Amino acid sequence: MIQPALYLLPTTIGESDIDRAIPRANRDVMAQIKHFIVENVRTARRYLKRVDKDIDIDTLTFSELNKHTAPEDIAAYLAPLRRGEAVGVISEAGCPAIADPGADVVAIAQREGMRVIPLVGPSSIVMSLMASGFNGQSFAFNGYLPVERNERARAIRRCERKVYDEDQTQIFIETPYRNNRIVDDLIALCRPSTRLCIAADITGEGEYIKTKTLRQWKAERRELDKVPCIFLIYK
């Protein structure tokens, strides 16, 4: 029997095999949880079925947590845990509460002194950093860059400054249809000797993780449309 706690349950990234992404022990934990807080009920149900095809989905309760959820509703999602039952948080891809709304429910649980237990799973931030060859002793994840042209240029310049002034690897993500634009922007705004690592489709069939200088990327462009990507820069 698992103890009552808020369990943070990573999912696969993209369509990779469960056994490539998730330790076995996660299944045993998930099989004992009846209450789930999820970003999207349909994909969460499908994920649970993929992990354990014998799971009885109809005995489970799902609460949807996304950017439209009101704070008072989020607090109510923890009611089962207040009466001693385990609750699980599942995100759309990878680790919950990193780049998704899950952090709000974790903050409430921590405030109320509830036990929070994170499980192991794939993080595109960590995996791309491992494979980049960049400084892993100091790095920052910046989420999405601003879309507006001037703000975006300022953000890119600030990131590059931190690479040189603070010796800190800078990581950011972009919506897939802007992947090519971000590479253009980096080539236009940063030093040609600054290195860029492009990590695409991590753990997927088409996984591609390459580090080159911006000078090299300019000469050897790669089409990135519609692939989930993560970008890292370093000197």
Add this chain to the structure above:
Amino acid sequence: MIQPALYLLPTTIGESDIDRAIPRANRDVMAQIKHFIVENVRTARRYLKRVDKDIDIDTLTFSELNKHTAPEDIAAYLAPLRRGEAVGVISEAGCPAIADPGADVVAIAQREGMRVIPLVGPSSIVMSLMASGFNGQSFAFNGYLPVERNERARAIRRCERKVYDEDQTQIFIETPYRNNRIVDDLIALCRPSTRLCIAADITGEGEYIKTKTLRQWKAERRELDKVPCIFLIYK
């Protein structure tokens, strides 16, 4: 058969079960690798035996990569991959090339255009961030804080400034015997309303991950001696 590549192979953190920390597919990859680059040969052998007790350790080659290894030796460690054989990198705890010397060999592999494949495993940085309830859209890992008193105070103040000015979660680690000192320093130097998450012995028997304000930590101190800890601050 796995393809020739530099495989980045995470290990367990502390003494946790393999099945709690590592996906099954990692074993199949590890069983097919004959050449390993490791931080410490003795612990790497022991880890491989734990993952697969039938492994024939004596048929494997191990090259030691630590802060004393010369750059030209590191490049030579990739010789098997240059002739088409897979090479694995194993760190002492968690994900290789994040807070250990593994990044040097990855940088060389990337420079030579070799394929680098990161596998899934436990990262205390990601797991503590997930469980902290702090901002996961923007965060920085700062490694170890300086030891010298004034430099240390400056580093802590700079971190707290980034929390408020940049809305960025700040993460750092400390050698276990200085764990209590870091909490004292944060209490002395930061705002009482700043929140500190202490994550100790992640994935281990005594796992403890709590977020409180510094005001609360001051009133409810916890003895942290000799436990591997990671510290996060946020507003």
